[in-house]
Amino acid sequence: xxxxxxxxxxxxxxxxxxxxxxxxxxxxxxxxxxxxxxxxxxxxxxxxxxxxxxxxxxxxxxxxxxxxxxxxxxxxxxxxxxxxxxxxxxxxxxxxxxxxxxxxxxxxxxxxxxxxxxxxxxxxxxxxxxxxxxxxxxxxxxxxxxxxxxxxxxxxxxxxxxxxxxxxxxxxxxxxxxxxxxxxxxxxxxxxxxxxxxxxxxxxxxxxxxxxxxxxxxxxxxxxxxxxxxxxxxxxxxxxxxxxxxxxxxxxxxxxxxxxxxxxxxxxxxxxxxxxxxxxxxxxxxxxxxxxxxxxx
Amino acid sequence: xxxxxxxxxxxxxxxxxxxxxxxxxxxxxxxxxxxxxxxxxxxxxxxxxxxxxxxxxxxxxxxxxxxxxxxxxxxxxxxxxxxxxxxxxxxxxxxxxxxxxxxxxxxxxxxxxxxxxxxxxxxxxxxxxxxxxxxxxxxxxxxxxxxxxxxxxxxxxxxxxxxxxxxxxxxxxxxxxxxxxxxxxxxxxxxxxxxxxxxxxxxxxxxxxxxxxxxxxxxxxxxxxxxxxxxxxxxxxxxxxxxxxxxxxxxxxxxxxxxxxxxxxxx
Numbered sequence: 001x002x003x004x005x006x007x008x009x010x011x012x013x014x015x016x017x018x019x020x021x022x023x024x025x026x027x028x029x030x031x032x033x034x035x036x037x038x039x040x041x042x043x044x045x046x047x048x049x050x051x052x053x054x055x056x057x058x059x060x061x062x063x064x065x066x067x068x069x070x071x072x073x074x075x076x077x078x079x080x081x082x083x084x085x086x087x088x089x090x091x092x093x094x095x096x097x098x099x100x101x102x103x104x105x106x107x108x109x110x111x112x113x114x115x116x117x118x119x120x121x122x123x124x125x126x127x128x129x130x131x132x133x134x135x136x137x138x139x140x141x142x143x144x145x146x147x148x149x150x151x152x153x154x155x156x157x158x159x160x161x162x163x164x165x166x167x168x169x170x171x172x173x174x175x176x177x178x179x180x181x182x183x184x185x186x187x188x189x190x191x192x193x194x195x196x197x198x199x200x201x202x203x204x205x206x207x208x209x210x211x212x213x214x215x216x217x218x219x220x221x222x223x224x225x226x227x228x229x230x231x232x233x234x235x236x237x238x239x240x241x242x243x244x245x246x247x248x249x250x251x252x253x254x255x256x257x258x259x260x261x262x263x264x265x266x267x268x269x270x271x272x273x274x275x276x277x278x279x280x281x282x283x284x285x286x287x288x289x290x291x292x293x294x295x296x297x
Numbered sequence: 298x299x300x301x302x303x304x305x306x307x308x309x310x311x312x313x314x315x316x317x318x319x320x321x322x323x324x325x326x327x328x329x330x331x332x333x334x335x336x337x338x339x340x341x342x343x344x345x346x347x348x349x350x351x352x353x354x355x356x357x358x359x360x361x362x363x364x365x366x367x368x369x370x371x372x373x374x375x376x377x378x379x380x381x382x383x384x385x386x387x388x389x390x391x392x393x394x395x396x397x398x399x400x401x402x403x404x405x406x407x408x409x410x411x412x413x414x415x416x417x418x419x420x421x422x423x424x425x426x427x428x429x430x431x432x433x434x435x436x437x438x439x440x441x442x443x444x445x446x447x448x449x450x451x452x453x454x455x456x457x458x459x460x461x462x463x464x465x466x467x468x469x470x471x472x473x474x475x476x477x478x479x480x481x482x483x484x485x486x487x488x489x490x491x492x493x494x495x496x497x498x499x500x501x502x503x504x505x506x507x508x509x510x511x512x513x514x515x516x517x518x519x520x521x522x523x524x525x526x527x528x529x530x531x532x533x534x535x536x537x538x539x540x541x542x543x544x545x546x547x548x549x550x551x552x553x554x555x556x557x558x559x560x561x562x563x564x
Contacts, residue, residue, distance in 0.1 A: 033388030037381040037404060037444060045407055045415070045441045048422035052414075055421070102317040105310040113314070119549055120318040124325050126498040126545045130522050131538035135324025138331065138340060145327070145341065175320050182317070228409065236411030238505060239523075253413045260417055260509075272414045283409050 049276075056269035067270035071255075080250040081274060087170065087251065088235040088282075094174040095230045096223060099181030103222070104215065106182070107189045118186075121179040129176070133243040136172040137163060140244070164246040172244055173234055180233065181226035188222030189215075224290030228283045235279050252278070325542065332535035339530045350536040360537060363521035370432070370517060371500040374439035378496050379489065381440070382447025389448070390455040401452075408445040412505025415441065420509045431515035438506045443496035450495060454488030487556035494552050498545070 059066035071077040106117050124132065139145050140162035147159040162168035196218075200210045238253040245251075252275040259268030327341070332350055334342035354360065389401060407415060415438065423434050458481070466476035504519035511520060525534055 028391060030391035031388050031394065033384040034392070034400065035388075037385035037448070038400065040381055041404060041407070041441065041444065044419070044437050046403075048415075048418035051422050051425070052418040098317065098320070101313060105313050105317075109310060109314065113311075115553060117314055117318060119546070119553070121321060122549055123542065123546060124321050126502065126549070127325060127542050128502055128519055128522060128538060130504065130519055130526070131328055131534065132324040134339070134526065134534070135327040135331075138327050139323065172324075175323060178317070178321050232409045232411075236413065236505075238411075238413045238508075253411055256411075256413055256417065257508075265421065268417060272411075272417065275411055276414060279409065279411065 052269045056273050058266040067267050071270045071274050080252050080255045084235050084252040088231050090170045091173045091234045092231045095178050095181040102182050103185035106186050125179045140168050169245045177230045180229045184225040185219050185222035189219055192218050221290040224286045228286040231282045232279045328535045328538050331532045332539045334532050337531045339532055350532045353533050354536050363516045363518045367518040371497050374443050374500045375496045377440050378443040378447045382444050383451050386448050386451035404448050405445045407441050416506040416509040431512040434510045439500045443500050446495045447492045450492035451488050454485055458484050490556050
């Protein structure tokens with residue numbers, strides 16, 4: 001993924017340790033420092049995933065694609081994949097739509113307001129997802145606050161079904177994941193000198209042109225980061241769809257857990273690989289979005 | 298006229314930010330209200346307010362153990378990740394070898410991967426290796442998930458640091474280790490603090506891994522909360538959540554005082 005570290009080219013490389021022509025293969029001792037963490041992740045992260053990948057081709061005592069057949073051809077497996085992609089896409093879309101204007105408003109606010117909004121964004125992010133999901137369950141009840149307000153306002157005459165529906169799940173997840181979009185976009189935008197926008201205005205740019213040609217291109221690396229995090233976390237979430245959508249709404253992560261509960265590890269592994277590939281493709285695409293833009297600038 | 302427009306814009310901005318904060322914090326506000334309810338049902342207070350659930354938290358035996366387990370786990374995983382992650386970030390920021398970008402992606406990838414998948418993959422792997430100690434398994438998994446936070450935030454901090462300063466200190470006669478301690482460490486201190494806070498919270502709130510790797514003797518707090526909610530419907534859980542929330546708020550305010558929260562948003 002594109003972190004700020006990657007978008008800001010390291011100035012470090014211009015120091016005296018830069019490889020000089022003529023001196024070949026001199027290993028900078030600093031480079032060796034990556035080894036312990038790399039070795040750890042190789043043993044405790046890459047190896048388990050590799051074992052799981054191999055396991056997913058296991059069926060009936062031999063190697064086969066039978067598990068993938070069940071994931072991608074079976075109606076429930078297919079539904080789980082489709083639900084996951086649709087759910088995560090809507091949530092990511094909603095987070096971009098709400099998050100980008102929020103980050104823009106934050107950048108233009110006073111530093112005191114910035115601090116309050118930052119704490120207000122970090123606080124829910126760092127509190128238990130279990131508890132937050134329960135908060136939404138209470139809000140979504142037929143006699144919950146949302147329905148009571150809507151009926152009091154006269155918008156609806158009968159309670160709207162929100163709990164155990166897809167739109168309810170999407171609304172709640174947008175609220176839970178919004179900080180993950182706002183924070184990276186804010187981080188990128190706050191590094192841009194404020195005069196840049198003013199200069200555009202002075203030169204006669206209207207607000208729409210200014211947003212499209214100045215703010216949006218500059219915010220794009222941040223949006224790419226937020227996009228990747230929100231999509232992957234939503235697609236991967238297990239607890240939120242379990243609590244808010246119930247058993248009739250299969251997703252990939254729920255199918256993974258269900259397969260392991262009935263001790264069909266091979267099928268669960270195949271579901272895991274499909275989820276990993278789905279998330280991987282989106283993360284890779286959003287990384288390209290941020291990078292392409294970097295090189296074009 | 299122009300002044301009115303500016304005022305209007307500032308008002309619209311304030312309204313939008315308030316709305317965004319309300320959307321994001323809605324479930325927390327609900328939980329706060331539930332915790333103050335006097336009725337023994339997990340719902341908004343409709344009959345009256347009371348603090349009885351807060352009193353009950355301190356009489357529960359089932360919370361102290363998991364809380365301690367979660368704290369031990371988060372602290373030890375964060376400490377080990379800080380050492381491994383800082384070293385890794387230093388190495389990455391100093392190197393331009395082929396495949397470096399691939400290595401960065403690889404090191405950061407546990408952050409992007411579904412926790413459920415990491416949990417299940419590790420469960421089978423560790424079992425195959427004969428590691429059955431539940432706390433040790435959880436610790437191994439939590440280092441995997443906290444490490445990317447440390448690397449990412451420290452790497453971002455390092456991208457703004459000029460290594461020529463270390464070389465300058467050495468030219469001025471500092472031995473290598475002392476040059477690093479005197480120049481690099483103070484410059485990176487804010488990154489360390491924000492990286493540690495993020496890693497700690499990532500570990501403390503993780504349920505996906507403990508769902509598989511834990512056993513009945515090693516229960517973390519998020520798992521205990523899920524268990525409690527499935528057997529009881531009283532608002533004690535809401536009270537616990539509010540107490541934890543208060544702890545988080547205090548640690549965020551301290552971080553803001555020490556290093557500024559902008560660093561937490563960045564990284």
